[in-house]
Amino acid sequence: MARPSWDECFLEVAHVIAKRSTCLRVPSGVGCVLVSAEHTILSAGYAGSMRGAPHCTEVGCLLIDGGCKRTVHAEQNAIASAAANGVSLRGATAYVTLSPCRACAMMLHNAGVARIVYATEYRIVDHLDELRGLGVDIPRPASAIASSVAAAPTADCAE
Numbered sequence: 001m002a003r004p005s006w007d008e009c010f011l012e013v014a015h016v017i018a019k020r021s022t023c024l025r026v027p028s029g030v031g032c033v034l035v036s037a038e039h040t041i042l043s044a045g046y047a048g049s050m051r052g053a054p055h056c057t058e059v060g061c062l063l064i065d066g067g068c069k070r071t072v073h074a075e076q077n078a079i080a081s082a083a084a085n086g087v088s089l090r091g092a093t094a095y096v097t098l099s100p101c102r103a104c105a106m107m108l109h110n111a112g113v114a115r116i117v118y119a120t121e122y123r124i125v126d127h128l129d130e131l132r133g134l135g136v137d138i139p140r141p142a143s144a145i146a147s148s149v150a151a152a153p154t155a156d157c158a159e
């Protein structure tokens with residue numbers, strides 16, 4: 001078996017953590033793992049309810065303006081877990097199964113996360129360019145590069 005890179009390894013961990021998710025809006029779940037520059041796992045989170053509150057799987061989603069407000073996003077839970085345990089996220093890398101929403105991306109940046117690696121683009125990703133402009137390292141996943149190449153007009157390339 002080929003030895004995975006650190007990015008492949010921690011993205012796989014994020015996918016395992018995602019299986020704990022309880023919001024019905026994203027059937028695949030969402031997982032986030034925060035990792036130090038020395039490749040140590042600092043904290044992890046999945047999409048789920050507030051501590052002690054019922055989950056969407058038990059009582060359904062709390063839909064307001066088309067989104068579920070019952071759920072704490074995976075990235076927010078990972079940041080909150082680090083805060084609860086007094087763990088600094090300065091210089092950390094966030095591994096997420098789906099690209100973070102604007103609020104989560106802003107929180108990751110302000111928490112000191114220097115790099116965001118995600119597996120799949122999810123809905124709006126324009127805000128990620130804004131973060132790239134602020135110096136956050138956000139590589140484009142191979143799947144996104146492949147789809148943008150596929151979507152590009154072929155006439156420009158024709159010889």
Ligand SMILES: [Zn+2]
Pocket residue numbers: 022023024025056060061062068069070071
């Ligand atoms: Zn929900």
Ligand SMILES: [Zn+2]
Pocket residue numbers: 073074075100101102103104105
């Ligand atoms: Zn989010």
